[in-house]
Amino acid sequence: MHNRKAVRLNHEKLKFMKRKCKFIKSAWAPNEYPATILPEVVMTGRSNAGKSSLINAWTSSQLAKVSSTPGKTRLINFFECGPYNLVDLPGYGFAARSGAEIKDFQKIIESYFSLRTQICCLILVMDIRRDWSDDEELLRRFAHSIQKPLVVVASKIDKLNQKDFKMRQKILIEQSRAEHIYFISSTQKKGLDDLEDSVYRQFVHPKINN
Numbered sequence: 001m002h003n004r005k006a007v008r009l010n011h012e013k014l015k016f017m018k019r020k021c022k023f024i025k026s027a028w029a030p031n032e033y034p035a036t037i038l039p040e041v042v043m044t045g046r047s048n049a050g051k052s053s054l055i056n057a058w059t060s061s062q063l064a065k066v067s068s069t070p071g072k073t074r075l076i077n078f079f080e081c082g083p084y085n086l087v088d089l090p091g092y093g094f095a096a097r098s099g100a101e102i103k104d105f106q107k108i109i110e111s112y113f114s115l116r117t118q119i120c121c122l123i124l125v126m127d128i129r130r131d132w133s134d135d136e137e138l139l140r141r142f143a144h145s146i147q148k149p150l151v152v153v154a155s156k157i158d159k160l161n162q163k164d165f166k167m168r169q170k171i172l173i174e175q176s177r178a179e180h181i182y183f184i185s186s187t188q189k190k191g192l193d194d195l196e197d198s199v200y201r202q203f204v205h206p207k208i209n210n
């Protein structure tokens with residue numbers, strides 16, 4: 001059992017340490033992964049969903065490359081964020097990629113998930129305006145099969161007015177059946193503190209203390 005005060009103090013310390021977030025490296029093959037055993041919080045989701053933007057908002061930096069053209073992130077990018085790493089993956093569902101390229105991406109992502117034992121949770125980023133699709137369902141089942149918690153993050157809430165936001169929020173909660181779901185805007189830095197706080201307390205901290 002964790003002492004609540006200790007967790008809180010630890011998290012205050014984390015917030016301080018977060019200022020020192022840094023890019024570690026990009027990797028493709030497993031032998032290129034950084035040699036660290038820090039717990040890893042992994043961003044997954046469709047291309048253009050806002051994974052890299054979330055990393056930038058999370059780390060208050062411009063460390064991750066962002067683009068309005070889908071398919072910007074092409075390697076596995078590792079960022080050190082105090083006592084844990086944030087990992088940015090290439091997105092799926094990007095139609096302009098060739099069949100061979102899609103297979104290559106699947107292979108590197110599968111290798112990462114099967115070899116990286118310190119993964120503490122998967123964050124599934126999706127645009128709040130999109131419906132839960134077969135791809136998201138596959139990812140949900142996959143996370144379950146490798147026994148990793150899945151946190152759904154609906155991004156770009158700044159694109160909706162209050163009425164549409166409420167409607168989409170309700171729909172996504174129903175469609176995803178997610179135990180953990182957050183609604184954020186990376187550009188307006190909304191909902192981030194709550195997300196980081198929960199991910200840290202529920203998934204990172206227990207792993208550090210194991």
Ligand SMILES: Nc1nc2c(ncn2[C@@H]2O[C@H](COP(=O)(O)OP(=O)(O)OP(=O)(O)O)[C@@H](O)[C@H]2O)c(=O)[nH]1
Binds near residue numbers: 074188
């Ligand atoms: N308005 C708004 N735009 C956002 C937000 N998050 C991301 N975007 C925009 O969405 C586009 C895609 O963002 P990225 O962060 O590059 O998306 P990604 O999921 O990393 O995409 P890939 O690297 O292709 O997998 C960019 O034009 C971002 O500026 C947000 O919260 N609000």
Ligand SMILES: [Mg+2]
Binds near residue numbers: 052065073
């Ligand atoms: Mg990206």
